[in-house]
Amino acid sequence: MTVRWAFRASILHCIADPGEAGDKAAIEYFDDGLLLIRDGIIEQAGPADRLLPGLSPDIPVSDCREKLIVPGLIDCHVHYPQIDIVASCGTQLLDWLERYAYPAERRFASAEHATEVAEFFTEALLQNGTTTALVFATVHAQSADAIFAAAERRNMRLIAGKVLMDRNCPEDLRDEPGGGLEESRQLIERWHGRGRLEYAITPRFAVTSSAAQLQGAGQLAAAHPDVFVHTHLAENAAEIDLVKRLFPDNSSYLGVYDDFGLLRERSVFAHCLHIDDADRKTLHRKGASIAFCPGSNLFLGSGLFDLRSACEQGVRVGIGSDVGGGPNLNLLKTLSDAYKVLQLNGQSLPGYRALYLATLGAAKALYLDDRIGNFASGKEADFIMLDSASVPMARRRLSRTRNAAEKFFALMMLGDDRAISATYLMGKQAWKAA
Numbered sequence: 001m002t003v004r005w006a007f008r009a010s011i012l013h014c015i016a017d018p019g020e021a022g023d024k025a026a027i028e029y030f031d032d033g034l035l036l037i038r039d040g041i042i043e044q045a046g047p048a049d050r051l052l053p054g055l056s057p058d059i060p061v062s063d064c065r066e067k068l069i070v071p072g073l074i075d076c077h078v079h080y081p082q083i084d085i086v087a088s089c090g091t092q093l094l095d096w097l098e099r100y101a102y103p104a105e106r107r108f109a110s111a112e113h114a115t116e117v118a119e120f121f122t123e124a125l126l127q128n129g130t131t132t133a134l135v136f137a138t139v140h141a142q143s144a145d146a147i148f149a150a151a152e153r154r155n156m157r158l159i160a161g162k163v164l165m166d167r168n169c170p171e172d173l174r175d176e177p178g179g180g181l182e183e184s185r186q187l188i189e190r191w192h193g194r195g196r197l198e199y200a201i202t203p204r205f206a207v208t209s210s211a212a213q214l215q216g217a218g219q220l221a222a223a224h225p226d227v228f229v230h231t232h233l234a235e236n237a238a239e240i241d242l243v244k245r246l247f248p249d250n251s252s253y254l255g256v257y258d259d260f261g262l263l264r265e266r267s268v269f270a271h272c273l274h275i276d277d278a279d280r281k282t283l284h285r286k287g288a289s290i291a292f293c294p295g296s297n298l299f300l301g302s303g304l305f306d307l308r309s310a311c312e313q314g315v316r317v318g319i320g321s322d323v324g325g326g327p328n329l330n331l332l333k334t335l336s337d338a339y340k341v342l343q344l345n346g347q348s349l350p351g352y353r354a355l356y357l358a359t360l361g362a363a364k365a366l367y368l369d370d371r372i373g374n375f376a377s378g379k380e381a382d383f384i385m386l387d388s389a390s391v392p393m394a395r396r397r398l399s400r401t402r403n404a405a406e407k408f409f410a411l412m413m414l415g416d417d418r419a420i421s422a423t424y425l426m427g428k429q430a431w432k433a434a
């Protein structure tokens with residue numbers, strides 16, 4: 001039996017990339033709007049005065065007129081096992097991995113620990129308005145099982161993978177030399193395409209995988225053309241030097257992944273701070289994507305991402321929190337970091353463009369824009385309700401905004417998890433502020 005229901009609120013979503021100018025033609029905004037849902041799928045979004053008269057009286061309409069509904073936020077790069085060391089003071093990438101990330105990840109040898117953290121993490125995503133994420137687990141296969149199971153319980157769309165690493169990391173966090181691949185294959189069998197879940201082959205970065213392991217990962221990817229590849233690229237100067245020493249025959253860091261068959265559609269590379277136009281052209285030609293992680297890039301002192309150049313070359317870009325390298329799971333705060341990073345690069349990030357990076361743009365980066373990212377009819381009804389009532393500064397600023405672009409911009413600059421009043425998955429409330 002078909003079930004239909006509706007929400008009445010202000011509604012804002014992107015239908016295209018608003019670009020650096022924040023083009024209004026790329027968004028739809030209904031000040032008094034109606035979001036109509038059929039069996040968890042968007043039927044229609046439009047102005048309430050046009051849609052309400054034709055609506056059958058037996059369809060329940062939730063009156064949320066003081067709220068702003070936007071599509072669920074999409075985190076293109078996050079490490080769930082690092083949630084317990086988020087905001088750890090003091091060092092840059094390679095030292096930070098040794099001091100904080102690896103010790104936290106070591107604890108996932110316990111399946112019980114993995115389940116406890118996965119439960120906390122998925123709940124925290126919902127609390128922060130994130131409805132889809134591309135997630136690093138740890139080297140332990142059960143850490144991937146735990147995050148998939150937690151997402152499945154909540155009917156959350158999520159992509160994850162067991163980390164592959166077999167060198168240049170603590171011994172007790174290593175796959176057998178060239179190994180980890182059979183476990184990855186089994187995880188693909190178990191989880192890829194199950195409900196709303198998909199698998200990502202996850203070599204940590206070129207530093208921690210032998211050539212044999214990268215080659216195996218590429219072969220696994222070739223055998224599964226529709227799974228994701230998820231890794232890091234060109235984040236930090238010392239990391240890049242190390243990759244040059246480890247792979248002296250490769251002209252570029254990106255070339256290492258390409259040589260092993262890891263550069264293709266659904267390959268997502270976190271950071272890409274220190275790349276050139278030749279790399280950007282290659283990323284575009286191969287259909288690969290960048291996860292722009294400004295909170296992490298500031299926190300770890302890694303560098304400033306060049307969004308304009310990536311977009312000029314047509315590369316798919318979505319936003320990523322990169323928790324725990326990033327100090328915050330909240331994508332509003334991550335977007336506010338993005339604005340500041342781009343300012344330092346002489347670039348701008350208007351509100352509509354920011355919304356795009358966390359919704360439709362991120363969905364395109366993950367090749368999920370046929371399912372999520374905006375309120376086009378037929379998409380899955382993942383959305384959030386924004387409300388400035390519990391953020392006094394945002395509330396005051398919003399009372400002076402003149403249009404939806406200013407409203408969203410103020411919410412992203414001044415807001416945080418307090419601005420998320422509820423999160424919906426497939427049209428059903430999955431989280432609500434107390």
Ligand code: GUN
Pocket residue numbers: 079093097101204205232235296322325326
């Ligand atoms: N590069 C390799 N591993 C990591 C990680 O865990 N976090 C970040 N930010 N960069 C990485």
Ligand code: ZN
Pocket residue numbers: 077078079232270322325
């Ligand atoms: Zn990362």
